[in-house]
Amino acid sequence: xxxxxxxxxxxxxxxxxxxxxxxxxxxxxxxxxxxxxxxxxxxxxxxxxxxxxxxxxxxxxxxxxxxxxxxxxxxxxxxxxxxxxxxxxxxxxxxxxxxxxxxxxxxxxxxxxxxxxxxxxxxxxxxxxxxxxxxxxxxxxxxxxxxxxxxxxxxxxxxxxxxxxxxxxxxxxxxxxxxxxxxxxxxxxxxxxxxx
Numbered sequence: 001x002x003x004x005x006x007x008x009x010x011x012x013x014x015x016x017x018x019x020x021x022x023x024x025x026x027x028x029x030x031x032x033x034x035x036x037x038x039x040x041x042x043x044x045x046x047x048x049x050x051x052x053x054x055x056x057x058x059x060x061x062x063x064x065x066x067x068x069x070x071x072x073x074x075x076x077x078x079x080x081x082x083x084x085x086x087x088x089x090x091x092x093x094x095x096x097x098x099x100x101x102x103x104x105x106x107x108x109x110x111x112x113x114x115x116x117x118x119x120x121x122x123x124x125x126x127x128x129x130x131x132x133x134x135x136x137x138x139x140x141x142x143x144x145x146x147x148x149x150x151x152x153x154x155x156x157x158x159x160x161x162x163x164x165x166x167x168x169x170x171x172x173x174x175x176x177x178x179x180x181x182x183x184x185x186x187x188x189x190x191x192x193x194x195x196x
Contacts, residue, residue: 008058027079032068039063044074092130104139105166
């Protein structure tokens, strides 16, 4: 969506693209027709409205905020860059952000699936397809990476790092860290060199 905002064309270009139904502009802007209060994609198959009756918006949300409703023919919700167009990768991307923020540190995969509005089995299938790992495995990797950053950049005791990184016990933290790095977390701590 950020790209749509930075590449929003001027009104004349939008109007030419709309009249030509130019697919190169699909997803870059939406046109609102004042007489019908409907907004469309530039590739809408409906006969184009008169230019004097049309306004342009960088996003579907902007068109809706201006009081327009989506066209049922060109379905703006399926425009390039929209969640529907991006498909299931959008769901996985949102899941990854939630996991990165610590969602699975205190909750279950079922809770994550509920938050996303899908079943946990479907979420697991999407992760297998797009991430090559389960949500639980991704969360474990995120926790270890968080811990490794804290080990490298802080003087916190190892036990505090374990809990700050999202582990529920120091023992589990040590086991996971040993399994991944082949040594305990304390051995990874970089000693600050004293400059003379």
